[in-house]
Amino acid sequence: MILKKNNIFILLIIFVFMNISIANAADIEAKASVLMDVETGRVLYSHNSSQKLPMASTTKIMTVILAIESGRLDEIVKISRNASIQEGSSVYLKEGEKIKLEDLLYAIMLRSGNDASVAVAEHLCGSVEKFAELMNDKARSIGANNTNFTNPHGLPDDNHYTTAYDLGLIACYALRNEKFAEIVSTKKKTIPGPEGENWNRVLTNKNKMLWQFDGGDGVKTGYTKKAGRCLVASATRNDWKLVSVVLNCGDMWNASSRLLEFGFNNYKKVQAINKNEPFKEISVIKGKKEKTKIYPKENLYAPIRVAGDKNEEITIKEKSYDKVKAPIIENSKAGELEIYIGDFFVGKTDLIYKENIESTSILYHIKKILKRF
Template sequence: MIKRISIFLFLFALILLFTNIFVANASDIDAKAYMLMDVKTNRVLYSHNSSAKLPMASTTKIMTVILAIESGRLDEMVTISREASIQEGSSIYLKEGEKIKLEDLLYAIMLHSGNDASVAVAEHLCGTVEKFAELMNEKARQIGANNTNFKNPHGLPDDEHYTTAFDLGLITCYALRNDTFAQIVKTKRKTIPGPEEENWDRVLTNKNKMLWQFGGGDGVKTGYTKKAGRCLVSSATREDWQLASVVLNCGDMWNASSQLLEYGFNNYKKIKAIDKDEPFKEIPVIKGKKKLAKVYPAEDLYGPIKISGNEEEVIIKENLDNKVKAPIYENKKAGTLEAYIGDFCIGKTDLIYKENIESTSILYNVKKILKGFK
């Protein structure tokens, strides 16, 4: 019995040793830039050289697809132009004049990295690749990706086509919060129609190995050109908590991405910083039938908190009056609050009342009586 316990303790210690080595080696990733982010809050959990402007190859297509989804035109049929049909690089072999559903083209872009499909989508939505690139840049600024510039929808080399690991992380987290995008990028296989007159289908297999080899892997996009090197944007969800990683110009992009995501899951945890079912504070009520009014957060707020070393604390900042005059109405806004981990804001929400409190003033009650006679 003692021998069995000793063997168990030895194996357990060995597992801990290798786990610690694996986690520590996150700093040894050989990439020009990398980033690990919490998808819900955009909080950066780990990074290196994340503000360097670099080419990103086909990870460009994350923006292409989220813009197409947000256009609300997924059911439209796209007529393939000659320009789209002759695109170099990755292709699903679209033919000039072929008609194909816009939604099917998005699967072709994200699963098979179709450059021809990317151009077809850009032309259908904006008329030209150049105009679509303008839309891409406008959206990047809205998201906060201020050090990114798009020149095309596919990521083929252009000196003025670049991003940063941080910006690409922001774009990815934004896109993953869209249910349609999230569904597309986690799809392992998809069959879409071939040319109607030829009576065959295109069977697409997702090139993202993370869907198969990383526990909880659920996206996002591979990329490679000689100029950009190997690029990979990945995401994974464990226990209802999603992280996203970006590696740019990284030879061992699969293992590097796995290391980053594993580091996040091992060194941080998702917490509920604000509970909407718990009263936040009681406020004195002036001329009310109740002396105190409870205020509640309008929604739950979650965030990632570091658990290795000194555990981090959540800091709450409120904007709320010290007292309130009756009458008070259910769901009326009472104020706002913000939740921070360090100096990073993980979320904001309104504070609301969850009950009606009538006034004791004579004028209020006279008005109430008169209203009852109408």
Template sequence: MKKQLTRMIAYIAIAACFVTGIGGQIAYASPSISTNAYATALIDVQSGRILYSRNGDVATRIASLTKIMTAIVAIENGNLSDKVKVSTRAAGKEGSSIYLRAGEEMTLSNLLYGLMLRSGNDAATAIAEHVGGSEAGFVFLMNQKASELGLEHTQFRNPHGLDEEGHYSSANDLAILTAYALKNKIFAEIVKTDHKKAPNPNEKWHYSWRNKNKMLRMYEGADGVKTGYTKKAFRCLVSSATRNGQQLVAVTLNDGDDWRDHRNLLDWGFKHYPHSRLAEVEQAVSGSSLVYGANYNYPLEKDELDKVQASVTLIDPSSPHYALGERGRMQFFLEGEPIGSVPLYEKGSMRLKLNKRAATEESFNQFKQLEKREHSIFFKIVDWLQK
């Protein structure tokens, strides 16, 4: 039994010990840019670095940008193949709609497309009632997720974003939330979809939804995310785009010229903060026999590269990590603030070969999402073996 568990530890550790990124640092060095928005944020998805922010921490109304949280909570807590029965309350929800009828059934997956492409408030309510047991139960899950992600200027009162006192977020919080959500493959696939059809049980024709997000059709590399509008929140928009392997998210709240502003924001980010390669898998660490265990990129303005510092922390030989091949970590700093770390291995080690095979963007995102949970499992098993 213990041999099997030891083998399990090895498999878990392969996924758990990869690149660690530390988000939250805000960039200031680049040439200035402005928008027509009350509040703005621009974030690099992989690193979590906020590249631009104006009134970024001011809590304000966010309209249907709420549905970004609705979607990721539903994906993480629901079963996409479930048939969701639409309640009278959901079918009668005011505002934007995909025109669901009371009593009809639709898969949770298709409801999510109706939610994100057409901003259906009826879809949001049906999703909430199904996944959360009630709208209130689902809103609890939304606020729980906001707390988990450290969104300090966010509070939800409903799953759709209709104006309600006490329902708010901020540009920076929405940027952080969206960067998190885009690392989920299902969410990313939904929000980049331009057109979707779904079965209609009430008519001979199918539902046919065209994405309201015009950025998908007007900006090279655009791949999301969500539009929003109410009479009190005014025009709100979250957009994302990927170029040269780098994905950025722009957020504007109360912006009468949002399409133009988002094009300019994204262009500015890609131009002034491209990814710089700080570590290359199998690259030798100067002055030692160790090599980097993964690639690591970070968005840097041209004058910042010389300000990056690195520090090695060696692992205690008695540590379980040492037994599994890791010899240390290279921690990177920008002007004294930690921005990420990379595991270090002996050249030619089996662990290094396995990490190299996994060093793709998709694997990186999967590993990052599993890292906390798998580390917890790892050390619980180690404790059991040592008893």
């Protein structure tokens, strides 16, 4: 009888902790929030995630990823007067100073330099206005259709806004870039001071998640009186990266931690497709082998909910034939696989052959001989 009571007590504790984990995300006091799987972009939690809101310095995620994709990181930027007099957070760039573009990106992401943001925008596009056009074009291509940029730093403007969902999409996109992920996970970086002056700029990252959260590795803080406290945070555990967004959130550090913990505690990353395992065997018509196996070209992973009463399943949709006519060329396309969780599209990969199979057709061999001549 005592054993049964103990078992019941243990089950009750497990149930309570599971519900605390689930409730933690719902109790976040942010005007808008979202939690997403970086690899697939799947939304694991959201609250008011489609509401248009100011984003403050989280704007700089887009500024930096565009600079990286320009391929011009080694170029030297000459600081304009306009860049040097920007209000708000700064790394104290001086008019006429020359500094490497890559160094400016660290100044933007670690110390939120508004001066560095304008310097990058002017160098890449000639003006802040033209750079904002580039930012908006990129947002549309990513799928962030409820976002509009007017500047590269996030200082208040009525026409400068995003949504938690859009900002999550932008962050997921950026984090898939190795250089971006490297910059935002950097805790401290030293970059040169002005030429001829005997000092360097020592940049310490403002993002406390890098120190306070297990696996924390990004991304960007933001604050203006209009936007409130904003934070895009990322963390990686067991080779699985999540990103959270909180907009206008007074306790942004704890809120982001709870969101990320909610994701890691209630979901898991599973391998949906293994490229080393044959998907199926098909018949070969007029070939020197009667059958061949076809394989996925890439591994595919999916975030699956493991808490609560919802049993999620991965659905695989294939586009391929049961028979194929020889010849078969190794690594050529044999079909496609699409992966879904419910209605959510996770990703797709080609099916390929892993061997060459010659045809037994006389016509095929005649054509092969003629090609040699």
